[in-house]
Amino acid sequence: MQILSSIALAAILATSATGRYTLQPNEEAALRLLARALPNSPEGYTPTDVSCPSNRPSVRSAATLSPNETSWLELRRNNTVDPMRELLGRVNIEGFDVNGFMDRVSSNASELPNIGLAFSGGGWRAMLNGAGAVKAWDDRTENATAPGRLGGLLQASTYVAGLSGGSWLVGSIYVNNFTTVTDLQADTSGSVWEFSQSVVEGPSSDGIQLFSTVDYYSQINSAIQGKRDAGYDASITDIWGRALSYQLINATDGGPAYTWSSIALNQEFQRANQPFPIVIADARAPGERIISLNASVYEFNPFEMGTWDPTAFGFVPTQYLGTNMTNGSVTDDAACVVGFDNAGFVMGTSSSLFNQILLNLNSTGIDLPESILSLIQGALQGLDEDDNDIADYSPNPFFGYRSGENPDAEQQRLTLVDGGEDLQNIPFHPLIQPERHLDVIFAIDSSADTPTTWPNGTSMVATYERTAGDIANGTGFPSVPSQNTFVNLGLNTRPTFFGCDPNNMTDGLNVPLVVYIPNAPYVAYSNVTTFTLSYNNTYRDAIIANGYDVATMGNASVDSTWPTCVGCAIISRSLDRQGGDVPDVCRTCFQNFCWDGTVNDTTPNEYQPSLRLEDQALDVQSSGGVEMGRSAVGVAAPTKYLPGTTDNFATNELITSPKDNLSAKRIWSYLSDISTWHTYYQNCSSITPPSSGPKLEKGDTFKFSTFGFPVLTCPVHESVPPSDDKAGRIAWSAQLGKEGEEGYVDVYHAWLVEDLERGRVRILTQESQIGEPAKEFGLSIPNKVCTSLNE
Numbered sequence: 068m069q070i071l072s073s074i075a076l077a078a079i080l081a082t083s084a085t086g087r088y089t090l091q092p093n094e095e096a097a098l099r100l101l102a103r104a105l106p107n108s109p110e111g112y113t114p115t116d117v118s119c120p121s122n123r124p125s126v127r128s129a130a131t132l133s134p135n136e137t138s139w140l141e142l143r144r145n146n147t148v149d150p151m152r153e154l155l156g157r158v159n160i161e162g163f164d165v166n167g168f169m170d171r172v173s174s175n176a177s178e179l180p181n182i183g184l185a186f187s188g189g190g191w192r193a194m195l196n197g198a199g200a201v202k203a204w205d206d207r208t209e210n211a212t213a214p215g216r217l218g219g220l221l222q223a224s225t226y227v228a229g230l231s232g233g234s235w236l237v238g239s240i241y242v243n244n245f246t247t248v249t250d251l252q253a254d255t256s257g258s259v260w261e262f263s264q265s266v267v268e269g270p271s272s273d274g275i276q277l278f279s280t281v282d283y284y285s286q287i288n289s290a291i292q293g294k295r296d297a298g299y300d301a302s303i304t305d306i307w308g309r310a311l312s313y314q315l316i317n318a319t320d321g322g323p324a325y326t327w328s329s330i331a332l333n334q335e336f337q338r339a340n341q342p343f344p345i346v347i348a349d350a351r352a353p354g355e356r357i358i359s360l361n362a363s364v365y366e367f368n369p370f371e372m373g374t375w376d377p378t379a380f381g382f383v384p385t386q387y388l389g390t391n392m393t394n395g396s397v398t399d400d401a402a403c404v405v406g407f408d409n410a411g412f413v414m415g416t417s418s419s420l421f422n423q424i425l426l427n428l429n430s431t432g433i434d435l436p437e438s439i440l441s442l443i444q445g446a447l448q449g450l451d452e453d454d455n456d457i458a459d460y461s462p463n464p465f466f467g468y469r470s471g472e473n474p475d476a477e478q479q480r481l482t483l484v485d486g487g488e489d490l491q492n493i494p495f496h497p498l499i500q501p502e503r504h505l506d507v508i509f510a511i512d513s514s515a516d517t518p519t520t521w522p523n524g525t526s527m528v529a530t531y532e533r534t535a536g537d538i539a540n541g542t543g544f545p546s547v548p549s550q551n552t553f554v555n556l557g558l559n560t561r562p563t564f565f566g567c568d569p570n571n572m573t574d575g576l577n578v579p580l581v582v583y584i585p586n587a588p589y590v591a592y593s594n595v596t597t598f599t600l601s602y603n604n605t606y607r608d609a610i611i612a613n614g615y616d617v618a619t620m621g622n623a624s625v626d627s628t629w630p631t632c633v634g635c636a637i638i639s640r641s642l643d644r645q646g647g648d649v650p651d652v653c654r655t656c657f658q659n660f661c662w663d664g665t666v667n668d669t670t671p672n673e674y675q676p677s678l679r680l681e682d683q684a685l686d687v688q689s690s691g692g693v694e695m696g697r698s699a700v701g702v703a704a705p706t707k708y709l710p711g712t713t714d715n716f717a718t719n720e721l722i723t724s725p726k727d728n729l730s731a732k733r734i735w736s737y738l739s740d741i742s743t744w745h746t747y748y749q750n751c752s753s754i755t756p757p758s759s760g761p762k763l764e765k766g767d768t769f770k771f772s773t774f775g776f777p778v779l780t781c782p783v784h785e786s787v788p789p790s791d792d793k794a795g796r797i798a799w800s801a802q803l804g805k806e807g808e809e810g811y812v813d814v815y816h817a818w819l820v821e822d823l824e825r826g827r828v829r830i831l832t833q834e835s836q837i838g839e840p841a842k843e844f845g846l847s848i849p850n851k852v853c854t855s856l857n858e
Contacts, residue, residue, distance in 0.1 A: 108406030142339035188231025199614020308415025524553030543576030725826030
């Protein structure tokens, strides 16, 4: 990535009077990015003491919106009127007087439709799929405001929320001055979203980023050391957040001085010409593995950070995170701190599941020199084991606050993790708060819930279940069916409305209409595995293009009524409040797109969708040369062994050459037959086949020894042979000792084999490990498990 070079900028300034300098395309994009959120941290990445303002920071009760957000909303609600009027006039709601409706509601914010956008987690897949939706909904995108198109939905929205990969999308757009996706993906040297080199390798050497991978890690380590030297705890999220910044922020060295609160200093944000951005994370104590639905959800917005949950139930100024506070106030002898809320650190906090990439570098398939591995090992050795996958917000701003209800009140450290670890992978939480009065939420779900890496409604189910529990605190959510019903009824293949009848809500809650838009293949197979780290530009652009079609249903080519029905979703709650007549065309929309309460909880077949616009299919390859296709699938680990949540995780992948003359069925014959293992894998012994014979079937139990461990008893969880259109899968688990005792190990090992085009075969193996020995493996470089799997 690069910003406008100093030479080009000097040339522009020197010739501006004569007009003789012609901007190159990459320079036009760069100029649009220059006036971004201010880099306002005085010491770069290092938090800095400053004098406190006369109105010293304190914890504010979450009983209401903040005064800053309230004042901002007065401007924003008015600013959504014109783009909403234009959008509704374009989507052809037959029999509906758009101008008459807008004239009635524009003077009363409580009547005006209030729109929120939510972008799920799911790594770069989620970021790019969500980017396609943003591009479709942005009236600055070329042709997005043609008849029937949905450009302007972004400008008509009040809030936009992101989580994990979705937080990268939101953060990259806002920290880069609310720029367009078109500019971020500009196919020019030095564009911001250059993912051809992974975050592990560092940015390409285009433009001003003229340094090697060694320099890249040296700069990251220097920044982290500065934070440590200033007296602050550092976690792997600090390293991860700095690395992300090089890919997401268009500034020298990844913009170490850019903070999340600096978004509020942007003039266009102050004028409320943009929606209100929010990213979220979950509270989790170090060492915990499973995040329950009762875990506190923390949000970061430009003004404040905190939680609406009945735990801390409070907010502090984002600008002053890092300030020492007790019982809700700055301690008498403490200075205020600025610069702690680094933008990359905030985005890294929401996506800390990816810390496992740094902990398991040798599982990435990237060949790094020993000098770099040693550099990273040095950084990891400076961290406590408990910090492996958390973000450390110490000192805890909620220390001593609401000690009766707040489980973190007694902790000096506030530790946060990836916002999707409680299975709520779509960031609904900040958008269903009663104080924000959302009418409709357009939710992009890029989750990898199924074995084939497509969504199945898990996040919808999790949020619904949470709002039915004690932690709900006044939040409501529409009824949703089970994941099986989502798949069996095809609700995960197309947009679906939930909560269409506001009179059918329990407890009199004002529940928003949810427009659920799951990732699906239109012109490209966008079911890339979550931990895919690099994308060339054609691969990147294909996922964005597919995401555009997901949000627009192929510019209404799949369903010509879709733009109209989007308009109906926007006005639905407002019409209900006014007691207005629902247009007939909207009644038809609700019949076609609303979930009608039907359930089918039978176990579905494996979900393997085909392209919906096959005649427009994009011919692209991934950075590794693997064609995008239905086969872009991963193994399906149980929640307990979810990659990124265990003490160690290793993954290895191999694509065989046609010259090898192999097939998935031939490889399967060796994998599934335990009597052949010793012929090709040296690290196994003492093999005892199942009583039924050497062929491993689901439900079988076998025994063997590996890694020098005693003989392990292994139940087989999955055994599905490959076929012409499906991957072969086999997986087993093993435990040694009892949980909590020294030497305890719990392992889940899985294989996937599948035939690819042109006579190639894909072989994927992954292992999740729990226990102290696993932690030691995870901190070793090279990772011992990865080294073994490479055999």
